[in-house]
Amino acid sequence: MNFFWDLFLGGITRGSIYALIALGYTMVYGILELINFAHGEIYMIGAFTALIAASILTMQGLTGISVLLLAMLIAVLYSSAYGYSVEKIAYKPLRRAPRLSPLISAIGMSIFLQNYVMLAQTSDFLPFPDLLMDVELPEAIAEWIAPSEFMIVVSAAVLMICLTLVLKFTKMGKAMRAVAQDREMAMLLGINVNRIISRTFIIGSALAAIGGVLIGSHVGRINFYIGFAAGIKAFTAAVLGGIGSIPGAMLGGLVLGLTESFATGYVSSDYENVFAFALLVLILIFKPEGLLGRSSQQKV
Amino acid sequence: MKFGEELKKSFFIALGLILLTFPIMVIQVNTIENVVVWRWRNLIFIGLGGFIFSFFCLLFQKKKSESSPQTPAGHSRLHRIIDEPRLYRPALSIIVFLALIFPFVFSHYQVNIMTTALIYVMLGLGLNIEVGLAGLLDLGYVAFYAVGAYSYALLNYHFGLGFWTALPAGAILAAFAGILVGFPVLRLRGDYLAIVTLAFAEIIRLVLENWNAFSFGPSGISNIPRPGFFGIKLTPEQSAIYMYFLLILMCIFTIFVIHRLQHSRIGRAWVALREDELACQAMGIDKTKAKLAAFALGATWAGMAGVLFAAKTTFINPASFTFLESAMILSIVVLGGMGSVVGVVIAALALILIPEYLRVFSNYRMLLFGAALIIMMVFRPQGILADRRKKYEFHKLQSGGEN
Amino acid sequence: MNGIFMDNVLEVKNLTMNFGGIKALDRVCLKIRKNEIVALIGPNGAGKTTLFNCLTGVYTPSEGDIIVHTANGKSRRINGMKINSITKLGLARTFQNIRLFGGMTVLENVMIGRHCRTHSGITGAIFRPKSTRDEEKDIVKDSYRILEYIGLTTYVNELARNLPYGAQRRLEIARALACDPQILLLDEPAAGMNSQETRELEQLIIRLWEDRHLSILLIEHDMKLVMNLAQNIFVLDYGEEIARGTPAEITSNPVVIEAYLGVQNDAQVN
Numbered sequence: 001m002n003f004f005w006d007l008f009l010g011g012i013t014r015g016s017i018y019a020l021i022a023l024g025y026t027m028v029y030g031i032l033e034l035i036n037f038a039h040g041e042i043y044m045i046g047a048f049t050a051l052i053a054a055s056i057l058t059m060q061g062l063t064g065i066s067v068l069l070l071a072m073l074i075a076v077l078y079s080s081a082y083g084y085s086v087e088k089i090a091y092k093p094l095r096r097a098p099r100l101s102p103l104i105s106a107i108g109m110s111i112f113l114q115n116y117v118m119l120a121q122t123s124d125f126l127p128f129p130d131l132l133m134d135v136e137l138p139e140a141i142a143e144w145i146a147p148s149e150f151m152i153v154v155s156a157a158v159l160m161i162c163l164t165l166v167l168k169f170t171k172m173g174k175a176m177r178a179v180a181q182d183r184e185m186a187m188l189l190g191i192n193v194n195r196i197i198s199r200t201f202i203i204g205s206a207l208a209a210i211g212g213v214l215i216g217s218h219v220g221r222i223n224f225y226i227g228f229a230a231g232i233k234a235f236t237a238a239v240l241g242g243i244g245s246i247p248g249a250m251l252g253g254l255v256l257g258l259t260e261s262f263a264t265g266y267v268s269s270d271y272e273n274v275f276a277f278a279l280l281v282l283i284l285i286f287k288p289e290g291l292l293g294r295s296s297q298q299k300v
Numbered sequence: 301m302k303f304g305e306e307l308k309k310s311f312f313i314a315l316g317l318i319l320l321t322f323p324i325m326v327i328q329v330n331t332i333e334n335v336v337v338w339r340w341r342n343l344i345f346i347g348l349g350g351f352i353f354s355f356f357c358l359l360f361q362k363k364k365s366e367s368s369p370q371t372p373a374g375h376s377r378l379h380r381i382i383d384e385p386r387l388y389r390p391a392l393s394i395i396v397f398l399a400l401i402f403p404f405v406f407s408h409y410q411v412n413i414m415t416t417a418l419i420y421v422m423l424g425l426g427l428n429i430e431v432g433l434a435g436l437l438d439l440g441y442v443a444f445y446a447v448g449a450y451s452y453a454l455l456n457y458h459f460g461l462g463f464w465t466a467l468p469a470g471a472i473l474a475a476f477a478g479i480l481v482g483f484p485v486l487r488l489r490g491d492y493l494a495i496v497t498l499a500f501a502e503i504i505r506l507v508l509e510n511w512n513a514f515s516f517g518p519s520g521i522s523n524i525p526r527p528g529f530f531g532i533k534l535t536p537e538q539s540a541i542y543m544y545f546l547l548i549l550m551c552i553f554t555i556f557v558i559h560r561l562q563h564s565r566i567g568r569a570w571v572a573l574r575e576d577e578l579a580c581q582a583m584g585i586d587k588t589k590a591k592l593a594a595f596a597l598g599a600t601w602a603g604m605a606g607v608l609f610a611a612k613t614t615f616i617n618p619a620s621f622t623f624l625e626s627a628m629i630l631s632i633v634v635l636g637g638m639g640s641v642v643g644v645v646i647a648a649l650a651l652i653l654i655p656e657y658l659r660v661f662s663n664y665r666m667l668l669f670g671a672a673l674i675i676m677m678v679f680r681p682q683g684i685l686a687d688r689r690k691k692y693e694f695h696k697l698q699s700g701g702e703n
Numbered sequence: 704m705n706g707i708f709m710d711n712v713l714e715v716k717n718l719t720m721n722f723g724g725i726k727a728l729d730r731v732c733l734k735i736r737k738n739e740i741v742a743l744i745g746p747n748g749a750g751k752t753t754l755f756n757c758l759t760g761v762y763t764p765s766e767g768d769i770i771v772h773t774a775n776g777k778s779r780r781i782n783g784m785k786i787n788s789i790t791k792l793g794l795a796r797t798f799q800n801i802r803l804f805g806g807m808t809v810l811e812n813v814m815i816g817r818h819c820r821t822h823s824g825i826t827g828a829i830f831r832p833k834s835t836r837d838e839e840k841d842i843v844k845d846s847y848r849i850l851e852y853i854g855l856t857t858y859v860n861e862l863a864r865n866l867p868y869g870a871q872r873r874l875e876i877a878r879a880l881a882c883d884p885q886i887l888l889l890d891e892p893a894a895g896m897n898s899q900e901t902r903e904l905e906q907l908i909i910r911l912w913e914d915r916h917l918s919i920l921l922i923e924h925d926m927k928l929v930m931n932l933a934q935n936i937f938v939l940d941y942g943e944e945i946a947r948g949t950p951a952e953i954t955s956n957p958v959v960i961e962a963y964l965g966v967q968n969d970a971q972v973n
Contacts, residue, residue, distance in 0.1 A: 557829055561829065564823070564827070564839075565818060565823050565828065566823075566824060567828065568815055569815070571804065571806070571807055571811075575805060575807065576804060578802065579802040579803070579804065580815070581785070581787045582761075582790060582795075583787075583818060583879075583881075583882060584787045584790035584818050584820075585787055585815070585819070586787045587787070689860075689862065690811075691808070692859065694859065
């Protein structure tokens with residue numbers, strides 16, 4: 001039973017991270033119909049920025065929760081800025097171009113950012129401080145869940161609830177949904193589409209950054225390549241849940257995390273990524289709109 | 301001031317870049333020794349580089365919007381060279397001559413590089429069928445490449461099959477793979493097709509990496525024989541030259557077949573499929589057959605290239621067949637100008653040879669590649685040579701007669 | 704206008720099309736005879752294009768039958784058949800929003816239409832035996848002849864997307880004609896045309912009817928064109944048939960006038 005619980009917990013934990021990153025993919029796809037290949041790199045840059053910030057803060061003598069919060073804040077700020085810049089440089093000029101152009105541009109940006117971090121920092125794994133170790137959980141909870149896992153699951157859940165509330169009730173959220181549904185119409189109604197698109201990227205990047213910081217603390221090390229691996233998985237999660245659907249991204253993340261965890265636990269750990277991809281292929285073949293998506297009718 | 305607007309903008313962009321890249325470029329953390337290295341020099345580097353680069357980009361954009369109606373697609377300088385027989389024939393003769401003497405003038409190492417470039421020409425032309433002609437976004441092309449390479453390696457290992465038997469075998473197996481992959485994904489549109497092909501390719505690579513009993517895992521397969529030359533034993537140098545000419549022949553063959561396919565009934569059907577899938581069906585074209593044909597033919601070329609690759613490097617392992625490879629081949633097709641044979645050839649040669657000759661920047665190779673993709677897409681999305689449609693001539697007296 | 708009325712080429716029986724909760728078509732019945740021009744009219748959203756889409760295989764009808772009687776005497780129920788198979792059977796169409804192959808030349812667009820009447824495949828393309836070469840020559844020749852017939856030869860090597868609007872509409876007809884259809888389905892062919900172009904279109908359709916003995920099913924809002932061309936008219940409103948008959952019968956039908964023609968008469972004054 002313990003084994004099962006460990007796998008379950010592990011699955012929920014990684015699933016939460018996938019969900020946080022997947023939200024960025026799904027929001028951008030919903031608005032621009034673009035697969036933001038560079039999103040995984042934003043997550044990675046968030047982790048790196050947090051590492052750098054945390055190191056400097058600790059060297060200045062700061063300890064405890066404040067390190068975590070400050071490092072996370074700085075990571076979020078920077079990732080958002082990166083997300084914003086990526087959109088302006090690589091995607092905005094190609095809004096009217098045929099489908100393939102922004103895709104290639106996105107792939108190029110992903111490669112660029114990976115190598116940028118690798119060259120500017122290092123290609124080795126960097127140890128990531130456990131920023132979550134100072135979190136104290138009440139006895140009852142601490143018995144069956146580690147502090148970092150708890151933090152990840154709870155933070156992710158809280159953030160996703162906030163996002164859902166923002167999208168549903170705020171003016172900006174409604175504008176975002178409008179632009180996702182019909183960009184032209186939204187523009188005609190006076191919505192500043194460019195600003196909405198920028199904000200979408202910023203929010204997605206912020207969430208990914210938080211995910212990066214949490215995972216860095218949890219796993220204990222990062223390198224420039226984590227964005228690619230996590231990116232593909234998170235994208236799988238987004239498609240699984242139904243690309244363009246926010247609850248879908250959350251559900252997809254959890255399903256993927258659990259599937260991976262149990263498959264590696266009970267079947268084989270070598271083929272971990274194969275399970276994720278196989279799941280993606282099956283979903284796309286049999287239900288391309290994902291678990292929560294709606295199949296689109298073509299207008300003739 | 302003439303470029304005042306651009307200078308001002310560039311200044312702020314450079315400033316923004318400095319702020320943005322500050323943590324990653326300037327700060328280097330060494331957690332073992334608990335030291336922080338501050339690399340202030342990089343600030344200047346970013347600032348200056350960013351300023352200059354954005355200045356020229358803005359300038360270029362300004363020029364583009366101000367200039368008179370652009371040269372219509374199909375009339376760029378390169379096209380004019382191709383059209384004019386007086387320019388085209390001598391140019392072609394020179395190229396042929398250079399290609400023939402190349403291996404005898406340059407070193408063994410250079411010949412190998414050129415041979416690699418030629419393999420990518422084949423790959424680019426093969427993918428061009430799927431992406432450039434039929435408009436099928438395939439991000440997993442490398443899988444077919446792997447099928448070809450591993451076919452030769454394994455058939456040779458288990459059954460002693462030689463190169464010349466393995467070549468068609470690899471082609472057929474890859475074609476099969478193309479149909480197998482194509483069949484379930486036919487109804488997926490655009491991006492979904494791209495993702496599913498990417499996933500398929502990654503699955504194949506991971507299986508090759510982990511199923512040691514079948515593929516010998518990450519250590520790969522070695523001692524793959526080079527193609528025989530009438531049974532004569534060749535030195536490595538001679539063998540390299542032999543492979544080079546073999547590739548030249550294969551490329552000519554590829555260009556010939558692709559050209560025929562482009563200007564045929566099925567070639568037109570593919571372009572119609574790419575332009576408007578629904579209207580294409582309404583005109584009586586079976587989109588399933590057309591898509592499968594595109595996949596199968598594209599895969600066939602990757603398969604052959606794979607066999608050639610295995611024979612050339614005599615050693616293969618799963619690391620050669622990553623997503624990055626697919627991305628490179630796709631870039632060749634897109635940068636070359638979708639559908640344009642000459643464009644794809646030029647792009648393949650450029651993409652492989654330029655990094656080799658700019659060895660000085662080898663660390664920055666991938667960085668520059670990524671940047672090049674973005675720059676090309678933003679500033680010249682149609683690629684080097686846009687595809688042109690065939691023009692037909694008709695005599696006035698009676699209809700009929702073809703150019 | 705009287706034609707040679709013979710058997711039916713197309714029969715639609717109780718055709719119903721449901722989209723989720725919406726009934727786009729409700730037990731629609733329609734008949735088209737050989738060499739007959741039939742018009743389908745009705746307010747926007749009445750289901751006319753939906754009917755076209757059912758006939759051509761874009762949608763699979765929820766209920767009912769669509770039966771095609773081919774030239775060689777066979778009858779086939781085409782519900783749910785693949786789009787390209789239906790075209791091969793003899794139904795060719797144009798689209799309400801022009802769907803040409805913009806990146807191909809005018810001639811090539813028409814050549815695509817010949818696809819379903821020709822055969823050469825991959826081996827033919829690569830090896831170019833005599834049969835393939837002859838077939839290619841025929842495709843080019845036949846396509847050019849169609850362009851001559853329609854009057855688009857001046858644009859023969861132009862990219863389709865560069866054509867003026869009226870020429871694009873006619874090119875769609877030329878392309879459909881290349882499929883060698885028995886029944887031509889035209890979806891608002893006169894939309895966006897000025898009166899001169901509309902008159903020319905009218906002449907073209909009459910010629911198609913006279914020279915090629917085609918059956919033509921026409922969706923149109925231009926009432927003058929409809930009344931001049933149609934031998935039989937079906938009126939749809941909210942997915943249901945509200946009237947059918949000859950032009951004379953329809954113009955005097957009070958139900959039709961209330962639902963549709965009344966509004967149209969005002970519009971026609973412009």
